[in-house]
Amino acid sequence: MSEEKKPEQEEKRKKENKAEKEEPQLLDEPVRVNDYVYLMILSLEGKAWAYMDLVVHPETQKHKKDPEQAKLAIDAIEVLYKTVEGQLSPEQKKDIQTRLTNLRLNFAK
Numbered sequence: 289m290s291e292e293k294k295p296e297q298e299e300k301r302k303k304e305n306k307a308e309k310e311e312p313q314l315l316d317e318p319v320r321v322n323d324y325v326y327l328m329i330l331s332l333e334g335k336a337w338a339y340m341d342l343v344v345h346p347e348t349q350k351h352k353k354d355p356e357q358a359k360l361a362i363d364a365i366e367v368l369y370k371t372v373e374g375q376l377s378p379e380q381k382k383d384i385q386t387r388l389t390n391l392r393l394n395f396a397k
Contacts, residue, residue, distance in 0.1 A: 322372045322375040322376065325368050325371065325372045326372070326376065326380060326384075328368060329365050329368050329369060329384055329387075330387075332361045332362075332364050332365050332368075333361070333365060333387050333391065334346065335357070335358075335361045336358050336361035336362050336365070336391050336395075337391070337394075338352070339352070339353065339354045339355070339357040339358035339361065340353065340355070340358045340391075340394055340395060341353035342394060355395075358395060359395065362388070362391050362392065362395060365384070365387070365388060365391070366388060369384050369385075369388065
C-alpha cells in the first residue's frame with residue numbers, strides 16, 4: 289500500500305514545484321484604493337472584537353481585553369467608512385453600517 293502512495297506523493301510534489309515556478313497572474317485592472325480601505329475596515333473589525341475579549345487574538349490565540357484599543361479600532365472604522373462612503377456599493381455600505389452597529393452595541397456592554 290505504501291508503494292501505491294509513492295507515485296501519488298511524487299506527482300503531488302511535481303505539481304507543487306511547477307506551481308512555484310509559474311509566473312504570477314496579473315490582473316486586468318489595478319486594485320482600487322477603496323477596496324483596500326474596505327479590507328482594512330474588515331481587519332480592524334476583527335481587532336475590535338478581539339480587544340473587547342469576545343474572540344481570541346489571531347496572532348496569539350489568547351484573550352486580552354483592552355477597551356482603549358477596541359475603541360480606537362471602532363473609531364478608525366468610522367473614519368475610514370466616512371472617507372470612502374461615496375465610493376462603496378450599497379451592499380458594502382449596509383455591511384459596514386451593520387458591522388459598526390454591532391461593534392458599538394457590544395462595546396457598550
